[in-house]
Amino acid sequence: MLHFECFPRMITTNIGGLERVASAGVTVRSYSASLISNRWLRNLRLYWSARRSDHLVIHFDFRDVAFFAVLFTLFPGRRCRLTTLDLFTERPRRQGLCFMRWCLRRVDRLLVYFRDTSPFEHLLKVSATKFRYVPFKINGLQYIRTMVSTEEGYVFCGGRSRRDFRTLFDAVKDLPYLVKVVTSEESEMKPHGSTMHGLSVPPNVKIIRRDSDQAFFLDCMARAKLVVIPLIGDSLTQAGIGVYIQAMALGKCVIISSGVGVRDVLTDQAVIVRPGDSSELRNAIVRLWNDDRLRGQYAERARRYALPLGGEDELYRSVLASLPGDESRCARA
Incomplete structure (x- = not known):
């Protein structure tokens, strides 16, 4: 059983459903595609909310990662930790690779459904400490x-x-x-x-x-x-x-x-x-x-x-338990 009192108090996300498993005292602001269909309007809303949040948690899409990496760099404000769920990437061209590496430096935690992260560490120049394995769920x-x-x-x-x-x-x-x-x-x-x-x-x-x-x-x-x-x-x-x-x-x-x-x-x-x-x-x-x-x-x-x-809720509990800076204070009983 997870002890949720170790979690931050404010989370912004584009993952609908995280709010279902958040403990009392934790506020989850969710702006999913089903609520705001336009990607850039949704990302602007997420950014505005993230400025007042401890964590921004998003599905991995490099367009979104780049958007937040640039804005967090140009307008830093409060230090909001950026976590992505899942990791899909094709081998980019040289110039694109440099930009991708720069963007990923601003990501604090990469939650992935695989354990061997060495190919990504080598290609993307991402430290192994940024990766966390979370088990995938049973769809359907x-x-x-x-x-x-x-x-x-x-x-x-x-x-x-x-x-x-x-x-x-x-x-x-x-x-x-x-x-x-x-x-x-x-x-x-x-x-x-x-x-x-x-x-x-x-x-x-x-x-x-x-x-x-x-x-x-x-x-x-x-x-x-x-x-x-x-x-x-x-x-x-x-x-x-x-x-x-x-x-x-x-x-x-x-x-x-x-x-x-x-x-x-x-x-x-x-x-x-x-x-x-x-x-x-x-x-x-x-x-x-x-x-x-x-x-x-x-x-x-x-x-x-x-x-x-389990299903979606079990996956989302794993996501909350793996946010950067919080897992060391979380325990299983």
């Missing part, structure tokens, strides 16, 4: 709590971010298993680093373009024998974390490509394969499909790992 927990997992004789693959469909198709072609891929339209997945353009879909693979329908997505996952998450290899970009946690909460055996937030977080809760290696992926699918005992062992360890993560 309200649905998962009501579901009964079964095994109906197919492999499930879902999601749209940095999915390596080429490797998946190469791995499962000619296998005697049905594979259901629940994803989005090409125009929606492409901005997230995925594509099926030019790929030949094997006859045993069924493409379902409904990944935005959460209830359908989870129901299809809950009835699968195996969950496979093939990811494009990248040392800087995380993907698949939300989906593997959902699958684990449903008690599914998961096969996933190694990557940020996978190799550095999971141990024996999933089968981790090399990115882009269709032979290794194929062998893992065949082995786990045919070995009921091994598949069940992975599924049980996965469930024990995922269920304690």
Whole structure:
């Protein structure tokens, strides 16, 4: 149980929901996109509030980080600590990299969903002490709590971010298993680093373009024998974390490509394969499909790992407990 009396008295945020878990005596001013849709008007409102706050806590978007870094530098006023949640960045060009490094010097705490921060420390010149790992949440927990997992004789693959469909198709072609891929339209997945353009879909693979329908997505996952998450290899970009946690909460055996937030977080809760290696992926699918005992062992360890993560409120409690300058005075009882 967290002791919230260690928290600051004033927090400004663009994360709707933090106010639900704040303790008595802590004021959380929330200006989310649902309240102020225009990014720059929202950021101006956040900045004005932050000038009277102990902390500004925002979702990581580099445009917003740059906005606040510049304003806090030009008009410092009261020292408000800046914390970001999540970290998404592509390898920037040289000039952009210099500006990004400058902006991140003004960030006091980077809350991330992965443990190995060394690639980001090296590229962005950010001290390891600025990073804090927070476990991600179970998306769709309200649905998962009501579901009964079964095994109906197919492999499930879902999601749209940095999915390596080429490797998946190469791995499962000619296998005697049905594979259901629940994803989005090409125009929606492409901005997230995925594509099926030019790929030949094997006859045993069924493409379902409904990944935005959460209830359908989870129901299809809950009835699968195996969950496979093939990811494009990248040392800087995380993907698949939300989906593997959902699958684990449903008690599914998961096969996933190694990557940020996978190799550095999971141990024996999933089968981790090399990115882009269709032979290794194929062998893992065949082995786990045919070995009921091994598949069940992975599924049980996965469930024990995922269920304690909880939902949105548990994540937000972790965020409040990890604000800079406060965690040393926080305790768990």
